[in-house]
Amino acid sequence: MSAEGQGSRHVAVDLGASSGRVALGTVQGGRLSVEILHRFPNGGVPVRGGLYWDVLGLWREILHGLRLASGRGPVASVGVNSWAVDYGLLDDGGELLGGVHHYRSARLGGVMERVRARLGDGTIYGATGIQFLPFNTLYQLAAEPPERLARARTLLMVPDLLHFWLCGARVTERTNASTTQLFEPRTGEWAPSLLEALNLPTHFLPPIALPGTDLGELSPEVVRETGLHGTRVIAPATHDTASAVAAVPAAAGETGWAYVSSGTWSLVGVETPGPVLTDAACAANLTNEAGVNGTTRLLKNVMGLWIVQECRRAWGNPDFAALYEGAGNVPAGGPLIDPDDARFLPPGLDMPARVQASCAQTGQPVPRTPAEIVRCVLESLAHRTADVLEQLEAVQGQPIRTVHVVGGGAQNGLLNRRVADLSGRTVVAGPVEATLMGNLLVQAEASGSVPRGSVREVVRASGALTTFPPGGPVPAGERERFRELTVRRRADEVVSQD
Structure with missing residues (x-):
């Protein structure tokens, strides 16, 4: 794929609370063009009084979008961003334990108030610097049945779960980790003391990766499903707001x-x-x-x-x-x-x-x-x-x-x-498509398709x-x-x- 010919191609998967997109971005001549290949609906699925995300449905739509991308020619990389705070729990073999709860689920009623009363706001904010919101990951974990947490071996935020399915990497990207109210912003590491103070396990917290980290090639199974060969999985700023701010x-x-x-x-x-x-x-x-x-x-x-x-x-x-x-x-x-x-x-x-x-x-x-x-x-x-x-x-x-x-x-x-x-x-x-542009350009920067530190310059050159x-x-x-x-x-x- 020559810079003079086709440019550098990257795929962004952007998952929002009500819809998702798979987009192909082409970097050429200091500009980014974005083509949305596939749109699909998203939303909460009510089941037995709970509210869940249809992550398997999202996975099916992502694979379809990647197949469309493969028909456009070689793709250098793919990366996923989504909303924050929600997660999947994996067992020893990498199987998903139960569903992925929706942050608007009624299961969280009163949980934040109980945790704040127990730990104290000064302790929580001093360790994490995160806004008190009833759906933060800290409170979601406090609402989990203890037996489910005991069986879990890895906690992955939604985009990290999809990266795991794409290439097998079990890491959490830093921008999404920072939304959980379990992250120490001064050190850039997890703050497990809050979970420990609630008598909750911490063994499932994975390594933290920076935006732009190369997570590896697509798995052979995904290559067979999509026809993409030689495509890397690069973690963008996986929190959609972080990708938008990057742009x-x-x-x-x-x-x-x-x-x-x-x-x-x-x-x-x-x-x-x-x-x-x-x-x-x-x-x-x-x-x-x-x-x-x-x-x-x-x-x-x-x-x-x-x-x-x-x-x-x-x-x-x-x-x-x-x-x-x-x-x-x-x-x-x-x-x-x-x-x-x-x-x-x-x-x-x-x-x-x-x-x-x-x-x-x-x-x-x-x-x-x-x-x-x-x-x-x-x-x-x-x-x-x-x-x-x-x-x-x-x-x-x-x-x-x-x-x-x-x-x-x-x-x-x-x-x-x-x-x-x-x-x-x-x-x-x-730009309207700031999240897609930020996702794509962080990938392009990591791939060497745009110079380091030039993401915003490319954004300004790419639209009115x-x-x-x-x-x-x-x-x-x-x-x-x-x-x-x-x-x-x-x-x-x-x-x-x-």
Whole structure:
């Protein structure tokens, strides 16, 4: 495969909470072109009161995508990224023990609160620097039957499990390990003391690999199934947000920027040279997750477009563009919700009713039409994003002037315009396919297809960006009204002073 001819080809498998893609990336002439070969749905499967991921179905779709890639010619490497916190447990022979639980499973009710009461927030945050979220891997393991943990020999996060099936490597890539609340961000190693304090085993924690690690060739079985020969498995930044942040198109030497990885979740953060484990970071419930090239992603998980997605499902899946167009015709200054309210976390066709109930309970006008409900949600997401940007600015002590919005939400002009207006900062939207681009370019960098340290330069050269300057209308008292709403729900975020 010559650089002058076909360029360097790499395959990214990008798994999201609602869908997955297999994409072929070609690096040539300092630019990256991305072709999505295969799309497929994803989501939780309810079984006997539990909620699971259909990992075998995902594997079938991945193999199909790889077969399509093999028809395009030689492929240098393949890598998988996905959401965080969920895992599979393997026995001695590498067989999967039971299913892979979904992070929205009802099995986690009350577990985080019990663990925090037992260990203390200072101990947990001091060891891991991770935001307290009820679905973190630490709490999932605390919810496991002891006999299942005793039988387990290896714990692999979802993308690491798929890498194991691709090539046999039993490792956890660093960016995903850092989301578990079992990872020590200062040392880059596991923090087993938390499991030990809960009388849980630690023997199943695998070695940690850096983004860009070559995990080996595809197994003979996968080669037979796909027709790919000589293809390496290279771990990208396997946490989808880490891959997206790797593709933030910040210029070399640019300072004062933050990012929003906008999709089902909104990950609002800044890139720092190391973890920030101060009392202020703990009080703000910020998370320190690993990035590429030894960086830290200081961020907060914020409910993203999930609420709109579930409302849309309840309405029979109308076109997103039509929903957003309708919302754009609803004036600002209407009802608001706290999008991080736990009531919005579980799936359900009653999501529109939940939005309406929240507005009614806070004494606001109740949105009735889909346009009014979507405007309420988007306006609230923009307010929440603006609040987190202020927290990040205060905790890191550096001004934030520009907000890079990447991912699917980069297409949502109404949301991005309102983030600019409510935060008073310039929003630069794009690329939409940041996660795929970050995945592919980390592989390409590891393969020598692009020079070290040039990933963001390639991203900037590979597509157009849209800028939203601030200056739109913000009704008087609007920001204060939103903050009053959120104060009512902070009991689960307040760090104990005991």
